[in-house]
Amino acid sequence: MNGSPSRVAIVGASVASAMLIERSLELGFSGEFVVIDSDPNAPYDRPPLSKQFLLGTGPVERADWWPESVTIINAKAIGLVTAQRTVLLDRLGEIQADAVVIATGAGSIRLPNEPAGVLSLRTAEDALAIRAAVDAGAKSAVIIGAGTIGSELASTLAQRGLRVTVVDLAQKPMQRFFSGHLGEEATAWMHQAGVVTHLGVAVESISRNAENWTVRVSGEDLQADLVISAVGARPNTEWLSYSGLDIANGIRCNAHGKAFLANGDVAEEIYAIGDVSSRQAEDGSFSRFESWTQAQRHGAALAEYFAGFESTELEQAPYGWTEQFGRMIQVHGTLPPQGELVQVYAADDRNAALYRVGPSDEDPAWIGVNAPRHFSRASMGLSLLS
Amino acid sequence: MGEIYVDGARCQGHARCWALAPETFEIDEEGYGKVIPGRENSGDELNVRKAIRNCPERAILERSDDEAPAKNEEVATS
Ligand SMILES: Cc1cc2nc3c(=O)[nH]c(=O)nc-3n(C[C@H](O)[C@H](O)[C@H](O)COP(=O)(O)OP(=O)(O)OC[C@H]3O[C@@H](n4cnc5c(N)ncnc54)[C@H](O)[C@@H]3O)c2cc1C
Numbered sequence A: 001m002n003g004s005p006s007r008v009a010i011v012g013a014s015v016a017s018a019m020l021i022e023r024s025l026e027l028g029f030s031g032e033f034v035v036i037d038s039d040p041n042a043p044y045d046r047p048p049l050s051k052q053f054l055l056g057t058g059p060v061e062r063a064d065w066w067p068e069s070v071t072i073i074n075a076k077a078i079g080l081v082t083a084q085r086t087v088l089l090d091r092l093g094e095i096q097a098d099a100v101v102i103a104t105g106a107g108s109i110r111l112p113n114e115p116a117g118v119l120s121l122r123t124a125e126d127a128l129a130i131r132a133a134v135d136a137g138a139k140s141a142v143i144i145g146a147g148t149i150g151s152e153l154a155s156t157l158a159q160r161g162l163r164v165t166v167v168d169l170a171q172k173p174m175q176r177f178f179s180g181h182l183g184e185e186a187t188a189w190m191h192q193a194g195v196v197t198h199l200g201v202a203v204e205s206i207s208r209n210a211e212n213w214t215v216r217v218s219g220e221d222l223q224a225d226l227v228i229s230a231v232g233a234r235p236n237t238e239w240l241s242y243s244g245l246d247i248a249n250g251i252r253c254n255a256h257g258k259a260f261l262a263n264g265d266v267a268e269e270i271y272a273i274g275d276v277s278s279r280q281a282e283d284g285s286f287s288r289f290e291s292w293t294q295a296q297r298h299g300a301a302l303a304e305y306f307a308g309f310e311s312t313e314l315e316q317a318p319y320g321w322t323e324q325f326g327r328m329i330q331v332h333g334t335l336p337p338q339g340e341l342v343q344v345y346a347a348d349d350r351n352a353a354l355y356r357v358g359p360s361d362e363d364p365a366w367i368g369v370n371a372p373r374h375f376s377r378a379s380m381g382l383s384l385l386s
Numbered sequence B: 001m002g003e004i005y006v007d008g009a010r011c012q013g014h015a016r017c018w019a020l021a022p023e024t025f026e027i028d029e030e031g032y033g034k035v036i037p038g039r040e041n042s043g044d045e046l047n048v049r050k051a052i053r054n055c056p057e058r059a060i061l062e063r064s065d066d067e068a069p070a071k072n073e074e075v076a077t078s
């Protein structure tokens, strides 16, 4: 037993913190949660923002999954007095608690010298701005970054009838998501949908002349009505600069989510969950995920830790997905970059395929494309038949 | 636990529900989930909770006992 804290301050009304609260309540937690978020639209799910949301007309979907009994204070955390477990706010003073849970997620990386007016996508407001620009008649877009969000945006905007060009320094779309696999396939999906790709090239400049943008890559000028930067996210830790926490790349924490101080000690009753946290593995290395599923699991695992029992949440294999170009793509496990990729199932009429990646003897990783049934059976360790 | 159902308008066919609580959910060829008929109130509660949490579309819903039954949402249960 850890002795569950009775007043818990949470910074960030996110998927991770919603799960921490929900699971705690399920486990009989009787204390108080105080939640702070600077985004007036929070809480909401981000995955739909690059997918269904841009195709529709409705508002950002209300989070019916947020625990009803917990209200959210709309303020920005600007500092943490670690030893006192006190969160300093930009307005409404400060909040002192028995434990502080940091769930501030990540924010879009902006390009160096990025001119004003370049769009990006992390928040509801960002998504509304992109949709408004398309609704206002934008005919073409240059997307900088071919990660999952850039690729999903390319798919969605092409579906909305825009001429889309994707530029990335990487040689392959979604190089990180696929650990370098399926690059040719993903490029082909884009081309089939009419998306133009410039891969393996750097952006030299971005300029604007009235409503027309020019993005210069390898000496070529790409013209567009919109420029969207989707070059990745970095953990929201600026506000922790003076906290004494170790924020080298995200908040370094142990396997339970207890934060480390920069001097290597564990900070008393300070925790981090979700995209902002960088977790220590058994071998001592740290890794940070940007994953909805992993954020949920961090929240559930911390609730179980508070309740004093061994959590198995984080023993589950990672699960990731992306939806684009008419494909539901699912990944189970950690894809080894050097692992051999073997196609074990295909149905070309549905653009469906299942790939095994890595050693076939022990726990392989799996990639499913439009093959949820096969993918699920494989990831459960069942045979693919039936 | 109240009655469990899948909102067919939200479900995008991740088949996570089936992977996590196979005794409660089944999926069709496209991967769309539904509750096995007769299992709406039964099953391993821990697994069902896990499935609810992990559904990326938040399509698995729970009707509390006092709530009015079935709106038009329940299109997945054929
Ligand atoms: C467009 C888009 C599409 C995505 N699609 C997928 C997908 O298909 N699959 C997938 O697995 N993942 C996807 N993701 C990633 C996924 O959304 C994130 O991994 C997940 O949201 C992380 O949750 P979190 O709990 O860490 O916090 P976040 O969702 O990042 O929320 C953090 C919250 O903290 C608040 N906050 C930050 N700083 C402060 C401060 N100083 N004071 C007060 N509040 C603060 C923010 O306002 C925010 O509400 C997508 C992300 C985006 C942006």
Ligand code: SF4
Pocket: B006, B010, B011, B012, B013, B014, B015, B016, B017, B018, B027, B031, B032, B033, B054, B055, B056, B057, B058, B059, B060
């Ligand atoms: S209910 Fe959720 S988990 Fe189940 S198939 Fe549908 S989207 Fe996937």
